[in-house]
Amino acid sequence: MRGTPLAAAALAAFLAAAAQAQTKSVKIGFVSTFSGPTAVIGNDMRNSFELALDHLGRKIGGMPVQVIYEDDQQKPEVGRQKTQKLIESDKVDFLVGYIWSNVLLASLKPAVDSKTFLITANAGPSQLAGELCSPYVFSTSWQNDQTPAAMGVYMNQRGVKSAFLMGPNYAAGKDMLAGLKSTFKGRIAGEEYTKWPDQLDFSAELTKARAAKPDAVFVFYPGAAGVQFLNQYGQMGLRGQIPLYTAFTIDETTLPRQKELALGVPGAQQWVNDLPNAENKKYVADYKSKYKMAPSFYGAQTYDAANLIDAALTAVKGDIADKEGMRRAMERAEFKSVRGAFKYGNNHMPIQNFYLQDVVKQGDDYVLITKATIVENSQDRFHDRCPMR
Amino acid sequence: MLIFTEQCLNGLQFGLLLFLLAAGLTLIFGIMDLVNLAHGSLYMMGAYFAASLSALTGSLLLGAALALAATLLVGIAIEVVVMRRLYGRDHLDHLLATFGLILFFNELVRLLWGPAALSVPLPDWLNRPIEILPGFFYSAYRLSIIVVSLATALLLYLLVMRTRIGMLIRAGATNREMLGALGVNVRLLFTFVFGVGAALAGLAGVMQAPTLTAFTGMGENILILAFVVIVIGGIGSIRGALMASLFIGLADTLGRAYLPDVLAHMLGPAAAATVVPALSSMLVYLLMAMVLLLRPRGLFPAAGQ
Numbered sequence: 001m002r003g004t005p006l007a008a009a010a011l012a013a014f015l016a017a018a019a020q021a022q023t024k025s026v027k028i029g030f031v032s033t034f035s036g037p038t039a040v041i042g043n044d045m046r047n048s049f050e051l052a053l054d055h056l057g058r059k060i061g062g063m064p065v066q067v068i069y070e071d072d073q074q075k076p077e078v079g080r081q082k083t084q085k086l087i088e089s090d091k092v093d094f095l096v097g098y099i100w101s102n103v104l105l106a107s108l109k110p111a112v113d114s115k116t117f118l119i120t121a122n123a124g125p126s127q128l129a130g131e132l133c134s135p136y137v138f139s140t141s142w143q144n145d146q147t148p149a150a151m152g153v154y155m156n157q158r159g160v161k162s163a164f165l166m167g168p169n170y171a172a173g174k175d176m177l178a179g180l181k182s183t184f185k186g187r188i189a190g191e192e193y194t195k196w197p198d199q200l201d202f203s204a205e206l207t208k209a210r211a212a213k214p215d216a217v218f219v220f221y222p223g224a225a226g227v228q229f230l231n232q233y234g235q236m237g238l239r240g241q242i243p244l245y246t247a248f249t250i251d252e253t254t255l256p257r258q259k260e261l262a263l264g265v266p267g268a269q270q271w272v273n274d275l276p277n278a279e280n281k282k283y284v285a286d287y288k289s290k291y292k293m294a295p296s297f298y299g300a301q302t303y304d305a306a307n308l309i310d311a312a313l314t315a316v317k318g319d320i321a322d323k324e325g326m327r328r329a330m331e332r333a334e335f336k337s338v339r340g341a342f343k344y345g346n347n348h349m350p351i352q353n354f355y356l357q358d359v360v361k362q363g364d365d366y367v368l369i370t371k372a373t374i375v376e377n378s379q380d381r382f383h384d385r386c387p388m389r
Numbered sequence: 390m391l392i393f394t395e396q397c398l399n400g401l402q403f404g405l406l407l408f409l410l411a412a413g414l415t416l417i418f419g420i421m422d423l424v425n426l427a428h429g430s431l432y433m434m435g436a437y438f439a440a441s442l443s444a445l446t447g448s449l450l451l452g453a454a455l456a457l458a459a460t461l462l463v464g465i466a467i468e469v470v471v472m473r474r475l476y477g478r479d480h481l482d483h484l485l486a487t488f489g490l491i492l493f494f495n496e497l498v499r500l501l502w503g504p505a506a507l508s509v510p511l512p513d514w515l516n517r518p519i520e521i522l523p524g525f526f527y528s529a530y531r532l533s534i535i536v537v538s539l540a541t542a543l544l545l546y547l548l549v550m551r552t553r554i555g556m557l558i559r560a561g562a563t564n565r566e567m568l569g570a571l572g573v574n575v576r577l578l579f580t581f582v583f584g585v586g587a588a589l590a591g592l593a594g595v596m597q598a599p600t601l602t603a604f605t606g607m608g609e610n611i612l613i614l615a616f617v618v619i620v621i622g623g624i625g626s627i628r629g630a631l632m633a634s635l636f637i638g639l640a641d642t643l644g645r646a647y648l649p650d651v652l653a654h655m656l657g658p659a660a661a662a663t664v665v666p667a668l669s670s671m672l673v674y675l676l677m678a679m680v681l682l683l684r685p686r687g688l689f690p691a692a693g694q
Contacts, residue, residue, distance in 0.1 A: 207392060232600060236518070257506070
C-alpha cells in the first residue's frame, strides 16, 4: 500500500507529459543586455519582440510560442554561457538577439555546432559575413561595415577631404572604422580606438582630434557612450567647430538625453522611424501607444526577426524538424519588413538601402527623420569570402 | 606645445578627480583599517543625487550641494549600520561585506532610478570653452573641476593638519586604544572620518556626472584606479594619495595621447591596430607593478607604518 501514492504520482506525471507532447510549441531563446546602462537597448528589443508576437496573435507560424529572455550583461563570456544554457538545457528552437559583436562571436560556435537557428537582430561582425558564415545564422540588421560605408559615401558627397576617426576597441568598433575607410575617399587624419566598455572619458582623444585639424570627425559610439561622447564634444568646444558624422551613435534610445547636442549631426541607418511603408507605420504607432516612447532601430530589427521566424515556420507548416525547409524559406525573406523590401545575400546578410538620418526639433521633442537615400541595395564586401552559395 | 598643455590639463583634471576618491579611501583604510569596496557606490550615489536634485531644483550648484549632503547622510548610515560591525575584523570580512554593499547599491539605484543613464545638463556659463592663453581654449567645466578639487585638497590638508579633529584623526591612526583610553569618543571620530570619506567620494561623483552621465556600476571601474592610487601612494597617506593620483592621471592621459603613435612607429602599422590600444590602457597597471617592485610600501608611506 505504500507504493500506491508513488505509482499514482508517476502515472499522473506520465499522463501530463503525454498531454504536453500533443500541444507542440516553439521555444525561442532571446539573448540581449538587460542590466547596466545599455539595458535600454535590451528593453527596446524585448518590447518590440513582444509587440510582434501581439501582432501575430501570440503565435508564430500558427504555433504557441514560449520566449526565454537571458541577460548577457554586455560580456562575451556571459553571453556564451547563456546561449549554451538555452541550447542545452532549455532546448530552444531559435536564438534571437545579440546586440554586441563580441558577444555574438563568442556565442556563435555553440549555436552552429548544435544546428540551432540564430537570428542576429543587431550585431553584424565581418567574420560572420565572411569565413564564419553558417546556414543556421541569419541577420535582420546589417553587416557592421555597411552602415559606416554608406556614411563614407555621404561624406564624399559633402566634399569632406580629411577625417579623424574614433571608435571603441572591440570587434564592432574595428569593423565600423574599416567600413568607413572602405568608401571614404579623403585623407584619414587620425584613427583612435578607445578602451571598451570602460573608457568613458574621451578628453585625450578629442584633444588629438582638435590637434589634427580634420575637415570632419567620424565616430561610432553605441548606446550610453553616444550620450557621453556628444556631451564631451560639446563641452570641449568642438561642436560647431568641426562637423561630426556618426554611425549608431544617435538613435531613439539616446536622443532623449542627447537633445540639442544631436541637432545637425547626421547618421546613416537602414531603418528610420518615418519610412513610409504600411508595416512600419503600424509598428511605430502601436509601439508608441503601448510603451509611450518611440522605438529605435534595435527594436525594428527585432520586430523583423519575429516575422522572419514566423515566415519560416509558416512555410514548413509548423514542422520544426524541417530545418532545410525553414532555411530556404528564410533565405527568400518573404516576410514584410518594416524597412521595406530587401533580399538576402549568399551569406544571409541583408542587401538593402541605407538612408541619411538627421535630428530635428518638433515642438519640445527631438526626432529622427529620413533626409535622403544614400545607397540602394548595398551589399557587404565580405560575401565572397563566405563559402555558401 | 599648446596641445601638450591641453593634454596635461586633461591629465591633471583626471588625477584630481582620482585624488578625491583616493583621499577618502586611504583615510578610511589608514585610520580605521577598513577596506571599503563600497566607496565606488558612494561615488555613484553622488552622481545620481546630483542628477535628480539638479533636475528638481533647476540649479546645478544647489543640486550639487544637496547631493553632497545626501551622500554624506548615506555614508553615515552605512557606517552606523554596517561598518561598525567590521572594525577589528579580518580584511576578508571587510571585502565580503562591502562587496555585498556594491551589489545592494547597484540594485537599489536600478530600482529607484531605472536602468537608463541619467544626464546632468550644464548651465551655459560652464558649458563653453575659456581662453586661458591667447588662442588656447579649454573647457570651462573641466577647469572648474580642477579648481574645486584643488580647493578641497587644501581644505582637507587644513582639516587634518591644523585642527583639533585632524589631530585626533592622526592620533587614532597611530594608536586607537590609547586614544580611547584618553577619553576620546573613538566611535564618533570614526563615523566622522567615514563621513568625510563619503563626502569626498560623493563630490567626485557629483563632478563627474555631467561629463559621464550617472549609470549603475559606474563606481567599479574608478574604484580599481583609486586602489591603484593608494597602493602606489602609500596606505594612510593623503600626501601619497595626492602625488600618486596626479602621477596616475597624467600617465594615463598622456599615455593614451602619445603612446599609440610612439609604439606604432616602433612596432609598425599592423601592430598599431591591435596591440597598441591594449598596451596604452595597461600602462597604469604596469606602472603600479614597477612601483611596488621598487618601493613595496608605496612612494610616500604614512609615518608609523
